[in-house]
Amino acid sequence: MTGAIQLALAPVFLLTGIAGLLSVMAGRLARIIDRARAFTEGRVPAAAALLVCMVIAVLFVEIMVQARAVHLAMQTVRIALHEGKSSSKSAS
DSSP states (O other), X not given: OHHHHHHXXXXXXXXXXXXXXXXHHHHHHHHHHHHHXXXXXXXXXXXXXXXXXXXXXXXXXXXXXXXXXXXXXXXXXXXXXXXHHHHHHHHO
């Protein structure tokens, strides 16, 4: 029974997470566009606009690299657990 509930709820949590990520990325993109418009209209000094865009870009790349590192770490743990199970089966 609990397995069926887990299987039914897993896609909901996945879609909620994806929606949250897309919302954050859309917000950041909107800020970049707003800054670019302000820059082209001359309301913001060039150095400040460039600095803000660079900070946002670096934060985005940092998040993506961290996500990739977490994914690789999880894969490593899964492989280690899988190898541990197969070696214990062959030993018995």
